[in-house]
Amino acid sequence: DTGVSQNPRHKITKRGQNVTFRCDPISEHNRLYWYRQTLGQGPEFLTYFQNEAQLEKSRLLSDRFSAERPKGSFSTLEIQRTEQGDSAMYLCASSRDRGSNKQYFGPGTRLTVT
Amino acid sequence: GIQVEQSPPDLILQEGANSTLRCNFSDSVNNLQWFHQNPWGQLINLFYIPSGTKQNGRLSATTVATERYSLLYISSSQTTDSGVYFCAGTSSNTGKLIFGQGTTLQVKP
Numbered sequence: 001d002t003g004v005s006q007n008p009r010h011k012i013t014k015r016g017q018n019v020t021f022r023c024d025p026i027s028e029h030n031r032l033y034w035y036r037q038t039l040g041q042g043p044e045f046l047t048y049f050q051n052e053a054q055l056e057k058s059r060l061l062s063d064r065f066s067a068e069r070p071k072g073s074f075s076t077l078e079i080q081r082t083e084q085g086d087s088a089m090y091l092c093a094s095s096r097d098r099g100s101n102k103q104y105f106g107p108g109t110r111l112t113v114t
Numbered sequence: 115g116i117q118v119e120q121s122p123p124d125l126i127l128q129e130g131a132n133s134t135l136r137c138n139f140s141d142s143v144n145n146l147q148w149f150h151q152n153p154w155g156q157l158i159n160l161f162y163i164p165s166g167t168k169q170n171g172r173l174s175a176t177t178v179a180t181e182r183y184s185l186l187y188i189s190s191s192q193t194t195d196s197g198v199y200f201c202a203g204t205s206s207n208t209g210k211l212i213f214g215q216g217t218t219l220q221v222k223p
Contacts, residue, residue: 002158031209042200042213043157056208089155093211100164101145101209105157 002026004106006092012112013082020078021109025094032075033103034067035091036060043091049075050097082113116142116205120214127191127221135186135217137201143212145204146177146184151216152197160186160199191221 003026013019025032030051035043046065048056051072061067064083069075079086089110093103117140127133139146148160161168161175163184168175172191177184188195198218202211 002156033210035211037155042202042216043211045210045212048208048210050208056206056210091157093157095209100162101204102147102159102162103209103211104159105149108155108157110155 002104002106004092004094004104006090006106006109008109009107010110010112012114015082015084015113017082018078018080019082019111020076021090021111022074022076023092023106024074025092026104027073028096029094029104030072030097031095031101032069033093033095034075034077035093037089037091037108038087046077046090079111082111084113087111087113116140116212118143118201118203118212118214120199120201120217122217123215124218125220127219129191129193129221129223131191131221132187132189133191133219135188135199135201135219137184137186137214139182139184139201139203141182142205143182143203145209146179147202147211148175148184148186149200149202150195150197151200157200188219191219193221193223195219196221 032049034046037043049069198216202213
């Protein structure tokens, strides 16, 4: 257990439905990251928060994706009108904003779109 | 461009053997880290190693930043070492990680 939690661990949804994932980072970590990992690939960066501010978004993050971190603690990632290509593992990581950028990952949410 | 390349892509070992995994990275990549992903998908940060050498039990890592490569050594491998090993580095002030494609290790009993 790295101290980063994610819920749900698994989600199966039908194409066109909306889904929301939650990430709770390590409590003293100011930085929070979302990554997406497909089978056989390394994780790919999606977006980054420093406290409650979303400071960077990847071009992978289409307008169907939105992420929030309203109080600088937990974060949510919502996917609207899911497509089969959204099927992947969604990973959350957190780190301190000073010193090293050693990132700690949660267990991930595995999304299957049927 | 930003590149993180790992070799070999796959490795099969007999329990007790030693191995070396390599990571080459481009000029724009910093703050090198090594991760182990277990069969259930959990990523564990093994080392934060922008330069120099660190050891943790049977694992050690060395990064030669001037030559843009890092090595992960696994000694006396165990079946629980199986999984995918990723190296990753940052490419901007935000600290977002750029991952290599990984090395899939299988340790046979």
